Amino acid sequence: MAQTEPVPAPVPSPAPRDQTTLPRGLVLLALAILVFFIAGQSRLLWCEWHRLRRDLSLVRQTTVIGYQNISPNVSFAQRPKHWFRHEGEFTYLWGGWDDHSGHHWFRIERGDLDVDSDALSLPIGRDVFQAIDAPIIEAQGGAIWGRIPAEALVAVLEMAGIESVYPILLLDKVQVVNDVIDRRPLLVTYNPMADQAQAVEVYEAVVDGRRVTMGSSGYLQGKEPVLYDRGSESLWIGAGDALRAIAGPQKGRTLRQVARPALVTWGRWRDQHPRSRLLVGAIRSASKVERSRVEAPMEDAVAPGAQGR
Numbered sequence: 001m002a003q004t005e006p007v008p009a010p011v012p013s014p015a016p017r018d019q020t021t022l023p024r025g026l027v028l029l030a031l032a033i034l035v036f037f038i039a040g041q042s043r044l045l046w047c048e049w050h051r052l053r054r055d056l057s058l059v060r061q062t063t064v065i066g067y068q069n070i071s072p073n074v075s076f077a078q079r080p081k082h083w084f085r086h087e088g089e090f091t092y093l094w095g096g097w098d099d100h101s102g103h104h105w106f107r108i109e110r111g112d113l114d115v116d117s118d119a120l121s122l123p124i125g126r127d128v129f130q131a132i133d134a135p136i137i138e139a140q141g142g143a144i145w146g147r148i149p150a151e152a153l154v155a156v157l158e159m160a161g162i163e164s165v166y167p168i169l170l171l172d173k174v175q176v177v178n179d180v181i182d183r184r185p186l187l188v189t190y191n192p193m194a195d196q197a198q199a200v201e202v203y204e205a206v207v208d209g210r211r212v213t214m215g216s217s218g219y220l221q222g223k224e225p226v227l228y229d230r231g232s233e234s235l236w237i238g239a240g241d242a243l244r245a246i247a248g249p250q251k252g253r254t255l256r257q258v259a260r261p262a263l264v265t266w267g268r269w270r271d272q273h274p275r276s277r278l279l280v281g282a283i284r285s286a287s288k289v290e291r292s293r294v295e296a297p298m299e300d301a302v303a304p305g306a307q308g309r
Contacts (some may be wrong), residue, residue: 015144034059065147068281070173073130079123084115091115095228096218098123106233112247113221113235121220126228129216131176134283140270144280150267155200156276157261163276165269166261170279171200175225177279178205178213185211187255189238193223202259203243207250221246 061124085091092116097105104126113120138144148154153168160182171177179186185205192199205212212229214236214237219226227236227243234248242254269276 003212012233025155042051044196048124063162065142065167065169066280067170067173068136069284070130070132070281072128072171072173075128075308077125079125084122086110094123094125096127097121099133106235106248108235108247109251112251115241119221120226124218127215128218128219129175130142130282130284131178131212131213131215132174132279133178135177135179135279136281136283138278138280140274140276142278144281145270145278148266148270150265152266152270154266155188155190155261155263156273157181157188157202157259159259161235163273164188165276165278166200166264166272167266167279168199168263170281174282175216176227177215179279186258187212187243188261189214189225189227189243191223191238196263199240200261200263201243201257202261204258205255206251207255214253227248233298 036165075097079094080103084091086092089110091108091110091113092105093108093113095106097106106126148167154187155166155168155171157164159165162181164179164181166177166188168190171188172192175190175192177188180189187203187205189201189203190199191201205214208232212231214227214229217226217228217235219235221237224237226246228234228248229250230244233251234245234250236243236245236250236251236255238244241257243257245253246249
């Protein structure tokens with residue numbers, strides 16, 4: 001019987017290549033393009049998110065908070081063409097218009113101020129920026145306390161165990177606060193043109209045992225606001241660690257600087273210092289009463305050693 005050759009097993013043919021499969025290089029390229037697109041969109045979304053946060057912060061900071069009686073006392077009276085004049089040994093500086101008495105003038109000794117130079121600004125009139133004489137103070141839980149945005153800047157002062165807060169937005173409108181803390185007369189000033197760290201100053205508001213209250217004269221000397229005291233109408237300006245009278249009856253006297261408040265955000269301060277006294281405005285109807293007592297002896301209301309030099 002003839003032997004038959006074994007039939008070799010059939011070799012399986014390779015599976016046909018899927019014609020729809022993309023080359024690996026094209027897949028990687030597509031993935032790279034997709035990643036690049038997502039990264040670009042993420043950057044745009046990140047920028048939009050930050051822009052939205054900035055806009056929301058701006059809206060919060062420009063929302064009416066409700067500080068009371070701090071608007072400038074704008075006068076439409078024009079200053080005289082000759083807003084200063086020399087008469088003998090005195091110089092008269094225009095101090096603004098009063099509806100009852102007409103033009104008001106500061107009288108200083110001739111030569112106390114170099115009024116002919118560019119160092120002294122043109123006047124806008126005294127008390128256009130209305131200093132606060134009778135502060136309105138609020139505690140935690142008050143209406144204004146809850147309206148101030150967390151990112152708003154405030155100046156904080158700790159004295160005699162009492163924490164006081166002065167919102168910068170408020171100070172920018174009034175520039176001067178005649179305050180009393182623990183029966184101690186203090187003068188809080190704000191210079192919007194100074195560096196932020198030096199913008200707010202606190203002075204001992206006492207000369208010869210008497211309280212001194214200040215207002216805005218409507219002048220600048222360089223970048224320093226010129227103040228006037230309501231008792232003698234002398235002119236004062238910040239000078240290093242003191243407020244110095246540069247013209248008028250009190251010339252040469254100083255008010256000692258007692259603090260330079262730190263500036264922090266309200267949100268950072270309020271939660272950790274709930275017992276603070278917050279300045280929220282002025283009682284304008286009481287200003288005449290306050291002014292009538294500006295030269296009254298302080299007696300035991302003044303801390304020892306508080307008298308001005």
